[in-house]
Amino acid sequence: KQEVTQIPAALSVPEGENLVLNCSFTDSAIYNLQWFRQDPGKGLTSLLLIQSSQREQTSGRLNASLDKSSGRSTLYIAASQPGDSATYLCAVRNQAGTALIFGKGTTLSVSS
Amino acid sequence: GAGVSQSPRYKVAKRGQDVALRCDPISGHVSLFWYQQALGQGPEFLTYFQNEAQLDKSGLPSDRFFAERPEGSVSTLKIQRTQQEDSAVYLCASSLYTGGAEAFFGQGTRLTVV
Numbered sequence: 640k641q642e643v644t645q646i647p648a649a650l651s652v653p654e655g656e657n658l659v660l661n662c663s664f665t666d667s668a669i670y671n672l673q674w675f676r677q678d679p680g681k682g683l684t685s686l687l688l689i690q691s692s693q694r695e696q697t698s699g700r701l702n703a704s705l706d707k708s709s710g711r712s713t714l715y716i717a718a719s720q721p722g723d724s725a726t727y728l729c730a731v732r733n734q735a736g737t738a739l740i741f742g743k744g745t746t747l748s749v750s751s
Numbered sequence: 752g753a754g755v756s757q758s759p760r761y762k763v764a765k766r767g768q769d770v771a772l773r774c775d776p777i778s779g780h781v782s783l784f785w786y787q788q789a790l791g792q793g794p795e796f797l798t799y800f801q802n803e804a805q806l807d808k809s810g811l812p813s814d815r816f817f818a819e820r821p822e823g824s825v826s827t828l829k830i831q832r833t834q835q836e837d838s839a840v841y842l843c844a845s846s847l848y849t850g851g852a853e854a855f856f857g858q859g860t861r862l863t864v865v
Binding site: 643671673681682683684685688690691728730732735736737738739740741742743744 | 849857858
């Protein structure tokens with residue numbers, strides 16, 4: 640059974656720092672991996688999608704990498720801002736494409 | 752609409768009551784997912800539709816939970832005889848095609864069973 644783990648569970652940084660969020664998964668037979676952001680009381684906002692054949696994706700200050708063979712992904716946030724404060728969720732799509740399996744998330748707090 | 756729409760946004764149900772939660776996916780999206788998210792946890796998979804076909808319902812926690820998508824667009828998640836442990840946010844997501852397409856989520860329905 641696929642399990643997704645996110646470390647750390649919580650992170651507090653001052654504004655301007657670069658930071659890395661980690662995601663690991665136990666079964667490398669995935670279709671893709673997607674990073675989401677969730678603000679309190681809100682739904683999930685898609686940040687980046689990496690297909691299983693890709694190594695990384697970039698969007699603005701965000702860069703996500705994927706090492707499928709080792710079952711790891713990282714989300715790099717450059718020059719963090721208070722508006723980046725949220726919970727970040729990693730999810731892998733099973734090979735059949737029928738489910739996204741989520742980690743429990745990393746709650747990020749960026750102080751000004 | 753432009754995004755995935757869920758209704759109602761909030762629902763309070765008395766224990767034992769039946770509830771129905773609605774999801775309007777992005778127009779033309781083939782795949783539709785339902786998730787349950789408890790407070791402080793990641794979303795847990797409930798069920799998956801490809802058009803009107805329910806291809807995976809392995810995450811439904813009991814036979815009190817039932818989902819349908821009769822015409823391949825709008826979906827309804829029904830919970831019969833609600834219990835306190837059903838209190839959670841129920842999220843719906845859709846993606847354009849089966850497999851590797853990006854998934855987009857709605858705002859969720861917060862269900863509180865009292």
